[in-house]
Amino acid sequence: MTSPETKKRPWWQQIPLTVQILIALVLAIALGIALGAGNPSPANASLIENLARPAELILKALRALAPPLVLVAVLHTFMTAEIPGTAGRKLGILLFTNTNVAILIGLLVANVVRPGSWGKFAAPEGTEGATTKFDPWGLVQDAIPKAILEPLVNNNVIQLIVIALSLGIVLRAIKSEMVSQNNQAYKPIEDIISILFEAVIRILNWVIALVPLAVFGIVSKTVAKEGFAPFISLGAFIIAVILALLLQACYYLFMVKSFSWVNPLNFLRGGTDAFLMAFSTSSSGATMPVTFEILQTKVGLRESSAALGALVGANFNNDGTALYEAMSALFISQVLGQHLNLGQQILVVLTSIFASVGAANIPNAGLVTMTLVFQSVGLPTQYIAVLVTVDWFLDRCRTAINVMGDMTVSTILDGKKPHTLDS
Ligand code: ASP
DSSP: OOOOOOSOOOGGGGSOHHHHHHHHHHHHHHHHHHTTTTOOOGGGHHHHHHHTHHHHHHHHHHHHHHHHHHHHHHHHHHHHOOOOHHHHHHHHHHHHHHHHHHHHHHHHHHHHHOGGGSSOOOOOTTOOOOOOOOOHHHHHHHHSOSSTTHHHHHOOHHHHHHHHHHHHHHHHHHHHHHHHTTOOTTHHHHHHHHHHHHHHHHHHHHHHHTHHHHHHHHHHHHHHHHTTTHHHHHHHHHHHHHHHHHHHHHHHHHHHHHHSSSOHHHHHHHHHHHHHHHHHHSOHHHHHHHHHHHHHHTSOOOHHHHIIIIIIIHHHOOHHHHHHHHHHHHHHHHHHTOOOOHHHHHHHHHHHHHHHHHSOSSTTHHHHHHHHHHHHTTOOGGGHHHHHHHHHHHHHHHHHHHHHHHHHHHHHHTOSSOOOTTO
C-alpha cells in the first residue's frame, strides 16, 4: 500500500533511503575510527554510549508498532481477500507448505553455517533477559489472554495470533453471510480496518525514515568500542541468508517443474522484470502490478491464476521474510552463545509464519515483526539494532524471493495444461 504524497518533499527525503543508509555507514565508520576503532579513550566513553540512543528509540517505536501491524494486517487479509473455494484451499495449502519449507531452509543453513559464532558483539545497552525454556503446556495455558487488548499491551505474540485469527475468521464468516443476503452492513468495519492498516503503515514509514540515523549510531558506536571484529559475523550472516534464499529459489524452480506446465527457465526469464523491480524497490507491494502483468504476458498464465498468486498471495505470502526472521533469531542466539533447543526452534517456526504474514509488503516491514519472534523465545530485541545495519540490502534480496514465491504459487495453480484458446 502506498501513501499518496501530494506535497513536495524536502530535499533530504528525495535521496533514496538506501543512499542515505550508505552515507550514514561511511560517516559512521569514519567517526568510529576517529573515536578509537576498538581502543576508545575513556574521555569519550559517554559520547560513544550516547551515539546509540537514536537506535534505541527507533527500536522502541518498532516494538510498539509490531502488534497493531500484525493484528490489522491479518484482519485486513481475512476481510478483503477474494478467494474462490477450491482454488482457495489449494492456495492455502501451497502458501503454508512454501512458507514452512522457507523457514526450515533458513534454520538448516543457520544451524550449519553458524554465522553468529564467527565473531563476538558486546551486548547492547539494556539487554534484558535470557532465552526462555520451551514449555508447550505453558504456551497453551498462556495462549488465551486475560483481556482482549492484553496482547497489544504486553506484545505477547501467541496471544496476538489467537486474537487476530479468531477475529479474522469470524469477521470473514459474517461478511460472507451478509454478502449472500445482499446486506452491506459489513462495509464500515471493512473500511475502518483498511484505514487503520494504512494508518499503521504510514506511521511505520515515519520510523523507517529515521533508520539511517540508527545505522549511523550503531555502526559508529560499534566501530569505536570494538573495532571491525563484530562485522565478520555480520558478513557471515549476509552470506548465510543469501545462500538460504538461493536454496529457496531452487525449491521454487523444482515446484514449477514438477507441478505446472511452465518450463523453469521460461519462468525465470519471464520473471526478470519483477525480480529486478522487487530488488530495487524492496517492496513486493510496489512490484505487485508488474508481477501480475508478466505472469500473463511473459510466463503465459491464465488471468485467474496470475491474480491469485500475484494479487492475493502478495498480501500475506512472504516466504523470504519468514526465512529471514527465523535465521535472524538463530543468528542472534548464536551471537549470545545461547543455544535454542528444538522446542524453541519450533516456536521460532510458528512465530515466523505469523511474523511473515504480518509483515506488510513494504520496505523493512520484516524488521518490525521480527520483534515478536525474538520476544517469543526470550531473545533480547536490542540486538535487532545490529541487524538494522544490513537490512537495507537483505530486505532487497528477501523481497525478490517473496515475489518469486507469489509467482510460483500462480504457476502451480495454473496446472499441468498450458493456456490455450479454449481454456
Ligand atoms: N520488504 C518486504 C516485502 O515487501 C517485506 C519485508 O520487510 O520482509 O516483501
